[in-house]
Amino acid sequence: MRGVLIVNTGSPHSTSKEDVKWFIGEMLSDPLVLTVPDNIRNFLAKKIIAPLRASRSAAKYSLIWDNEHNMSPLIRHSRALAEKIENEAQFPTEIAMRYGAPEISDALDRLSEKEPNLHEVVVIPMFPQYAQSSYQTTVDAIGKCFYKKAYPFRLKIIEPFFDDYEYIHALSQSLKPYVEKEYDRLIFSFHSLPLEHEQKACAKGKQFDYVYQIKETVRLVSKELQIDPNKNRVVYASAMGSKWLKPDLNETLKQLAKEGTKRIIALTPGFPADNLETLYDLDICARKTFLKYGGQEFDFVPALNSSDFWVDGLIRMITRTI
Numbered sequence: 001m002r003g004v005l006i007v008n009t010g011s012p013h014s015t016s017k018e019d020v021k022w023f024i025g026e027m028l029s030d031p032l033v034l035t036v037p038d039n040i041r042n043f044l045a046k047k048i049i050a051p052l053r054a055s056r057s058a059a060k061y062s063l064i065w066d067n068e069h070n071m072s073p074l075i076r077h078s079r080a081l082a083e084k085i086e087n088e089a090q091f092p093t094e095i096a097m098r099y100g101a102p103e104i105s106d107a108l109d110r111l112s113e114k115e116p117n118l119h120e121v122v123v124i125p126m127f128p129q130y131a132q133s134s135y136q137t138t139v140d141a142i143g144k145c146f147y148k149k150a151y152p153f154r155l156k157i158i159e160p161f162f163d164d165y166e167y168i169h170a171l172s173q174s175l176k177p178y179v180e181k182e183y184d185r186l187i188f189s190f191h192s193l194p195l196e197h198e199q200k201a202c203a204k205g206k207q208f209d210y211v212y213q214i215k216e217t218v219r220l221v222s223k224e225l226q227i228d229p230n231k232n233r234v235v236y237a238s239a240m241g242s243k244w245l246k247p248d249l250n251e252t253l254k255q256l257a258k259e260g261t262k263r264i265i266a267l268t269p270g271f272p273a274d275n276l277e278t279l280y281d282l283d284i285c286a287r288k289t290f291l292k293y294g295g296q297e298f299d300f301v302p303a304l305n306s307s308d309f310w311v312d313g314l315i316r317m318i319t320r321t322i
Contacts, residue, residue, distance in 0.1 A: 010097030011072035021054035064279035080306035162213035166313030192236035257293035267301035
């Protein structure tokens with residue numbers, strides 16, 4: 001019997017300032033996220049950055065929080081995805097987060113309880129493109145949890161799926177209704193990274209090169225939908241300094257609007273589940289910027305979440321590893 005573990009970054013437990021501060025501090029304490037000397041990282045992350053950012057981030061989370069289910073959209077969509085996979089494929093399925101709850105060790109324990117005869121768990125880190133601050137830190141954390149306990153099953157971890165047909169097809173299906181109408185620009189927004197991270201990864205080859213993998217994702221989606229690549233724009237969001245990947249999302253939209261661009265479509269292919277960066281940074285903040293400077297229509301494409309075509313694609317990805 002095989003099981004499935006879906007792993008994502010995580011989110012605060014609530015929109016309270018204290019929960020948000022804890023989450024930011026926990027994430028930035030990770031040496032693969034905040035690459036500063038070990039002896040100052042925890043202090044910088046938990047005593048300086050987290051307290052400074054907590055109030056503003058909590059206000060942002062409150063705007064996108066799923067109050068009906070009393071949880072973040074990321075957690076809700078992850079649970080819905082896991083339920084669909086379990087029901088349709090009959091694989092015991094759990095979710096876990098790199099930071100916060102549900103914890104990886106707890107999810108592995110729950111899989112063992114669900115099915116004592118498990119001999120393999122297929123792990124899906126929900127990061128289509130490789131980055132040390134997302135995919136690598138998650139895989140490392142899974143390994144540490146797994147080897148601390150004598151689990152009766154082995155793990156099979158799916159690699160970044162930036163060019164996998166199932167992912168490309170699901171993205172294309174989600175985007176198709178939007179590009180069937182006239183538009184001026186198609187905005188592919190990705191999380192920015194420190195240039196140092198990208199240069200280090202690029203030197204190790206394409207399987208670690210974030211920018212190369214982004215370009216391949218965009219190229220393959222454009223090819224499947226037969227859309228004009230000259231209308232595409234790749235931008236980056238959430239930079240924390242000047243030495244991060246550019247062009248910036250909001251600066252690009254501001255410039256496009258000033259140049260007379262009227263209708264854009266925007267999506268975030270690097271996030272298979274909606275979260276703060278999709279629902280606030282793109283659908284709220286970027287939308288406001290574009291319309292403020294003269295844009296007229298801003299179409300936001302939701303993440304893949306638990307859409308049927310993404311569930312079907314993931315099941316095929318999982319069964320292909322067997």
